[in-house]
Amino acid sequence: MKRLPKYIQQTQGKLWLTEDDRDNLKISYKIKEVLFEATSDFQHVMILDSDDFGPMLVLDGAVQTTAEDGHIYNEMIAHVPLILHPNPKRVLIIGGGDCGAAREVAKYKQVEQIDMVEIDELVVKASKQYLPQVSGNLSDPRVNFIFADGVAFVKSVKEKYDVIIVDSSDPVGPAVQLFESAFYENLHRALHDGGIMVCQSQSPIFQPDIMKQSYDRIGNIFTHHQLYTAVVPTYPGGLWSFTIGSKQPLRSVEQVVFDKETKYINQAILNSCFQLPQFVQDYLQGELVSSR
Amino acid sequence: MKRLPKYIQQTQGKLWLTEDDRDNLKISYKIKEVLFEATSDFQHVMILDSDDFGPMLVLDGAVQTTAEDGHIYNEMIAHVPLILHPNPKRVLIIGGGDCGAAREVAKYKQVEQIDMVEIDELVVKASKQYLPQVSGNLSDPRVNFIFADGVAFVKSVKEKYDVIIVDSSDPVGPAVQLFESAFYENLHRALHDGGIMVCQSQSPIFQPDIMKQSYDRIGNIFTHHQLYTAVVPTYPGGLWSFTIGSKQPLRSVEQVVFDKETKYINQAILNSCFQLPQFVQDYLQGELVSSR
Structure with a gap:
């Protein structure tokens, strides 16, 4: 056998x-x-x-990520910061080895460069070959693959970006550093004056303490921060959170027109993703403490 | 052992x-x-x-239903139709043996009578005794328990209601009838002129065909119909759908003020629950067909 x-x-x-x-x-x-x-x-x-x-x-x-629902996470982590930035030209993705986030970023014609810093080249290779439903077998010439440690990269990078997307795995092992204040400070430094960062900030159901911690830490470093959610069926509990940090006031979603071809996000989802259930609001305000 | x-x-x-x-x-x-x-x-x-x-x-x-997340489903199936009805006095619940929907309905002071038609008395007894986190050990005098078959009940009921909530299980076995046009027609007949009904219409991820079928059938019978979603962590895929049928145009959610004490639904969720992901819109419009 x-x-x-x-x-x-x-x-x-x-x-x-x-x-x-x-x-x-x-x-x-x-x-x-x-x-x-x-x-x-x-x-x-x-x-x-x-x-x-x-x-x-x-x-x-x-x-x-999966062929069936991978687009939900990737659309939500990529389009929200990109549409809220008035003119994103240079984008940095930390992680995102399945190439799905880069594929969504590439839908923005005004973006000139997409630096993708992924520690594990094998994930990119496997995703391109066996998971084209997510990766789109990404070959956009604007994508610049850098196989390196994202934490070390943002610590030393000299160039600045308009949007930084942190597409990390769960905060266990090496990924823990991607949830620490020192990392967020380096993101702040690596962003242009009007820059926006976003990270996945875990499940409001199962990791509300990490969600709140990310939200608070980003809020301590960025003048503007906001949390939004999406439903990702293959993540435990379904509900997932993302946190934005911005150097400028975020444009109201009513001011933007969503015109990309997508399967999950649209104008309706953009209008509603920042509308949080009461228990999520209570966690963020410290009025509810996790019993888990 | x-x-x-x-x-x-x-x-x-x-x-x-x-x-x-x-x-x-x-x-x-x-x-x-x-x-x-x-x-x-x-x-x-x-x-x-x-x-x-x-x-x-x-x-x-x-x-x-569970102590941890049962409130999400129950709040969403109860509050949305009740807040959209201008003056709900008589409410009928079909199913809902865990008593959670009735508990939410009882938060509306103007409601005078809550008829709860549940086929299985044992579910009510067990939920009251062992699941007070969901049932609230419901003892509101306005709640009138009727242990009977909901399909037969609405076929013969003479009284009329302002709101009917269909809190059914999945469409297998006897519950299949709760998803059929003949049942929706009886609900229509059992509603006052300005009446509103709501049913749970399954998972947009795993049962999009049933979701669309409920949406279409209700749309064929009621002059106004609308679908909304919520995230229920213990249901497969997380995302869940509900469909409203109404004899009058539904009030805009901007016109209502949500003031009940709840854990999930609030003004923000009320504003956003009718905003549907693109794939859900595509299913409802028949532009996407389930491959499952």
């Missing part, structure tokens, strides 16, 4: 991936086929073809 | 509930304790105390 990759179990002749990152809640995906498996210097990388979500990128056993 | 209720597995000394209603995606909840288990004339009923979501109501092995 062929050896199964770790994280994959065989039950009654069927293959399953069970995400093991949470203690009390497990999500299992039925798998048709292992399309790619390798271990890089940084992590275990798989592309699995799943029954419900099509091909999906799995790092160290955790689903990162 | 004590017999485990069906649907519960023991793994390495821990109890788990694995929802088995989907073929390709399984969600497993770690369980502290079985608080209640019995089989009624209609279904297998459990209240399980889970690690992540606290006590939860489980019918035939499927999680219906």
Whole structure:
């Protein structure tokens, strides 16, 4: 019998991936086929073809993005800061190895350069080859791939950007630094005067403390900050948060016209994504404390 | 060893509930304790105390509502039609055995009568006793419990209502009838001239065909219809849809002031819940067809 990759179990002749990152809640995906498996210097990388979500990128056993719903996260992390910036020309993406965020940024004609700093080249290669539904097999000449540590990159970068997108994994291991004030200060330094940064700030349901921490830390460094949400079905709890830090007052969403071709975000979602449920407002204001 | 209720597995000394209603995606909840288990004339009923979501109501092995997030669904199915109706006095709830929807309706002082037609008295009893976080141990004197089949009830009811809330389970088995045109026609007949009905219309991610079918059928019978969404973490995919049918033009959400004490819905959510992602709009307009 062929050896199964770790994280994959065989039950009654069927293959399953069970995400093991949470203690009390497990999500299992039925798998048709292992399309790619390798271990890089940084992590275990798989592309699995799943029954419900099509091909999906799995790092160290955790689903990162899927053909079926990957566009939601990528559209929301890319379009919101880009449409709120009056004239984005130079964009930096930290992480985002699935290339989906870069693909969305590339929909903006006025953008001249997209620097994408991803630590793991293998994730980019695998996503381009086996996950074109997300990566679009990105070959836009404005995209400049830099395979390096994002934390070190923003610490030393001399050039400045209009928009910085932090498309990080969860704050465990090396990614912890991407949630620290020192990192946000370097982002602030690497932005032009009118610049905007955005980061994914975890689940309001399962990690409200990290969400609030990101929101507070960014608010301490940037003169303007705001949190928005989207629904990503393959993330636990569905609801996901993003936090924007800006050096200038953010344009009102009523002032902008959304005209890109997308599957999730549109004018209606842009108008509503900053409208937060009461419990999220209460967490951000410190009136509700996580019991988790 | 004590017999485990069906649907519960023991793994390495821990109890788990694995929802088995989907073929390709399984969600497993770690369980502290079985608080209640019995089989009624209609279904297998459990209240399980889970690690992540606290006590939860489980019918035939499927999680219906939990202490942690049950309020989201109940607030959204109750407050939206009630706040959009100019003067709701008589309210009918079909289903809603966890009592959470009735509890939200009872927050409206102008409501004089709440008829709750639930087929399974055992669900009400278990929820009142073991799930007060959702049921509020509802004892409002305006609530009139009627343990009967909702489909038969609306077929023969003589009285008329201002708001009807259809808090059904998934369209399998007897609940299928709650998604049929004949049922919606009876709701229309049982509503006053200015009346509003709402039903849960399933997941835009996993059951877009049922969502569209409910939306179309209600649109064929009511002069005004509209779909809105909420994020319910314990429902597969997170995103959930609700469809309103109304005999009068719906008031604009800008015209109403939301002033109830709640955990999820607030003025911001009311303003934004009708703003639909592009793929949901595309499904409703028939421009996207489910591949599931």
